[in-house]
Amino acid sequence: MSQRLQLTTEAGAPVSNNQHSQTAGAAGPVLLQDHHLLEKLARFNRERIPERVVHAVGSGAFGHFEVTNPDIARYTRMKLFNQKGKRTEVFLRFSTVAGSKGAPDTARDPRGFAVRFYTEDGNWDVVGNNTPVFFLRDGIKFPDFIHSQKYDPYSNTQEPDNVWDFFSHSPEATHQFTWLFGDRGIPATLRHMDGFGSHTFQWVNANNERFWVKFHFKTNQGIRTLTSQEAEAIGGKDPQHHQRDLYAAIERGEYPSWTLKAQVMPEADAATYRFNPFDLTKVWSHKDYPLIELGRLELNRTPDNFFADVEQAALDPAHFVPGIGPSPDRMLQARLFAYGDAARYRLGINHTQLPVNAPRGVPGGSRNYGRDGHMRFDGNGGRHKNYEPNSFDGPAQSNEASGLGVSVSGTTGTYVPVRHAEDNDYVQAGALYRLMSEEARERLVANISGSLAQVSREDIIQRAIEHFRNADEEYGSRIATAVHKLRHQR
Ligand code: HEM
Numbered sequence: 001m002s003q004r005l006q007l008t009t010e011a012g013a014p015v016s017n018n019q020h021s022q023t024a025g026a027a028g029p030v031l032l033q034d035h036h037l038l039e040k041l042a043r044f045n046r047e048r049i050p051e052r053v054v055h056a057v058g059s060g061a062f063g064h065f066e067v068t069n070p071d072i073a074r075y076t077r078m079k080l081f082n083q084k085g086k087r088t089e090v091f092l093r094f095s096t097v098a099g100s101k102g103a104p105d106t107a108r109d110p111r112g113f114a115v116r117f118y119t120e121d122g123n124w125d126v127v128g129n130n131t132p133v134f135f136l137r138d139g140i141k142f143p144d145f146i147h148s149q150k151y152d153p154y155s156n157t158q159e160p161d162n163v164w165d166f167f168s169h170s171p172e173a174t175h176q177f178t179w180l181f182g183d184r185g186i187p188a189t190l191r192h193m194d195g196f197g198s199h200t201f202q203w204v205n206a207n208n209e210r211f212w213v214k215f216h217f218k219t220n221q222g223i224r225t226l227t228s229q230e231a232e233a234i235g236g237k238d239p240q241h242h243q244r245d246l247y248a249a250i251e252r253g254e255y256p257s258w259t260l261k262a263q264v265m266p267e268a269d270a271a272t273y274r275f276n277p278f279d280l281t282k283v284w285s286h287k288d289y290p291l292i293e294l295g296r297l298e299l300n301r302t303p304d305n306f307f308a309d310v311e312q313a314a315l316d317p318a319h320f321v322p323g324i325g326p327s328p329d330r331m332l333q334a335r336l337f338a339y340g341d342a343a344r345y346r347l348g349i350n351h352t353q354l355p356v357n358a359p360r361g362v363p364g365g366s367r368n369y370g371r372d373g374h375m376r377f378d379g380n381g382g383r384h385k386n387y388e389p390n391s392f393d394g395p396a397q398s399n400e401a402s403g404l405g406v407s408v409s410g411t412t413g414t415y416v417p418v419r420h421a422e423d424n425d426y427v428q429a430g431a432l433y434r435l436m437s438e439e440a441r442e443r444l445v446a447n448i449s450g451s452l453a454q455v456s457r458e459d460i461i462q463r464a465i466e467h468f469r470n471a472d473e474e475y476g477s478r479i480a481t482a483v484h485k486l487r488h489q490r
Contacts, residue, residue: 009036010043049311050346051101054146055112058095059105059190059243060310061250063299065090065117065260072294075211075264076203078323080119081294091116091356092299093313094190094242098149098158105242106226106235108185108447110176113195113217114315115297118361121321126215127339130187131180132196133428134280135173137417139334145170160454168463171425172281174471178429181447183440186231188224189245191256199317200278200327202403203264210404212265212277212327214284216291217258228447250302257298261291274422278329282428309356314343325403330417349373367395429471441478449482 007015015036022034030037052058070084080088095112096105111130116123136145148166152159167173179185187193197215204210226234234241249256263284265277275282303309316339317332326332343351350373351357352366359366371386385392436444448468455461461483469476 010039052095052346053342054097055095055114056101057099057103057105058093058112058310059246060091060093060303060306060313061246061299062089062091062301062303062309063255063297064088065295065297067295068259069293069295072262072292073205075205075213075262076323077206078119078124078203078321079121080117080124080321089118089361090297090299091118091309091313092297093310093315094246098146100150102239104235104239106186106231106239108180108228108231110180111187111190111193113193114313115195115217116313116315116319118359119321120361120363122359122362122366123319123357124321124324125315125317125319126197127315127317127335128195128197128199128215130184130193130195131176132198132214132216132283133175133179134198134331135176136170136331137172137279137281138330139338141170142331142334142338145173160451161456161460164452164455164464165457165460168460168467171467171470174426174429174467175281175432177448178432178444178468178471181451182432182436182444183225183227184223185447186226186228187242188226189221189249190242191221191246191249192219192224194219194223195258199280199329199332200265201332202325202327204323204325204402204404208404210267212267212270213324214263214289216261216263217297218261218291220257220259220296227443228450246299247302250299255298255300257296259296260294262294263289264292265289272420274420275428276418276420276423278327279417279423280329280331281425282423303356308354312347312351312354313356314339314347314351314354316340316343320402322398322400322402325401328406348375350376353378369394426467426471429468430475433472433475441475445475445478445482449479449486452479453483453486 007018009015018036021037022031023029024031032038064087065080067081067084067086070082072078072081080086093112093114095114096103096107096109097112098109099107112127113130114125114127116125136142145166148162149158151157152162167177184193195217200212200214202210203213238244246256263286265273265284270277273284273288275284277284318326318336318340320326326336347354353376369381369386369388371381385394388394388396433441433444452461452464455464465476465480465483467476468479
């Protein structure tokens with residue numbers, strides 16, 4: 001029989017009894033001198049860290065990305081893509097957006113699809129969703145939008161009034177609402193959905209030529225979705241349905257995979273494209289910019305410890321590597337600030353040292369002059385100089401920017417974004433509705449009207465219906481009829 005290891009206190013002293021507290025005699029009260037008891041209770045009290053302010057419910061796994069198309073060097077100098085068969089380790093965290101920890105996986109909500117590539121040039125994070133578009137086009141509206149989706153400050157429940165009131169004042173969300181209340185609004189599992197980088201990014205090749213790019217992760221398991229009724233039944237029985245499914249699939253060796261594809265737009269096209277290519281409420285037509293295959297992403301390892309690797313993961317859209325950079329997308333620009341800031345609050349300044357966050361693809365890890373701070377648990381740079389420039393061969397700048405600068409002109413101020421020839425808030429929502437089969441339209445209308453009919457104020461309902469009507473007359477009228485019927489049934 002193997003020898004059991006000795007249980008110790010945090011300071012390493014042997015624990016003599018882990019079943020009974022120290023007491024004053026067999027019948028007496030517990031003693032303050034029971035250090036092991038006090039330490040154990042105190043640690044337990046501090047187990048929770050702040051949950052993510054959005055995307056709190058999540059599942060994660062590790063795996064790798066393998067290049068299948070070696071012809072990408074003409075668009076980008078990212079080393080990750082420079083050779084057929086090249087493998088890069090990845091971490092992927094899936095999530096729902098609005099619910100707090102414990103909320104069911106089966107909610108009708110966009111799913112986060114956040115991928116970290118541990119490249120030799122540092123971590124490249126694509127922090128996207130399972131939808132190619134978003135509700136908003138300017139980050140300044142994000143906190144208000146999220147407040148309208150989360151619990152009301154007075155009732156402490158999600159309020160249809162708030163969800164639809166905000167929407168009724170935000171016509172640009174019509175496209176994403178059509179996605180969300182359609183069939184793809186509730187994936188059957190995390191394995192059976194696509195992922196999108198959603199934003200437009202810039203790719204820069206070795207000749208310093210720039211392209212605009214959008215990323216698509218196409219599921220190789222096929223798309224499978226749940227109806228509202230199926231989701232309610234499954235979520236009621238097993239709120240962690242998606243977590244359980246992902247974990248079980250990987251454990252039994254059924255590794256889920258996605259084909260990574262890109263839409264690439266030559267730089268010069270951006271000014272004249274029929275939609276503003278930096279507007280996150282719009283997609284680029286696949287006819288205009290067809291998908292190009294890049295490689296295959298596979299998940300094949302469940303984390304040994306959920307808290308260590310998934311809860312402490314801090315993905316950040318600002319994590320670029322040479323060959324890729326931001327576009328002028330206003331949402332993306334706001335996000336470039338938000339995630340690092342969130343991680344410094346949620347996990348602390350040294351979260352970048354945690355194993356899941358450290359740039360493990362870079363030989364020797366990160367090298368810079370940042371020092372100290374709460375919970376610095378590596379060697380803190382040891383004896384090396386903590387300033388730069390220095391005369392002691394410390395790390396120095398590369399003189400290689402990740403992306404290229406963007407030309408700008410004009411006077412600083414607050415501007416409505418530039419509209420391109422076919423831009424308005426409704427055109428792509430209408431097109432999406434018309435793409436759906438009659439049965440899918442029926443489910444979409446039922447899902448929207450079921451939620452909208454719960455709103456207490458008629459003016460909010462009418463404003464919301466007007467957006468759907470502007471997208472497609474039939475779409476709006478069907479919702480209006482369905483809402484009317486539901487409200488008069490009560
Ligand atoms: C998580 C802010 C828009 C996808 C988060 C978090 C914050 C945040 C603060 C929590 C991060 C953490 O604590 O680690 C914002 C702001 C946005 C915005 C300010 C608008 C300007 C978006 C958009 C997408 C998105 C447009 C997708 C297209 C995600 C995902 C996560 C997340 C996937 C979870 C990351 C993970 O798994 O750790 N967001 N967000 N967000 N956001 Fe956003």
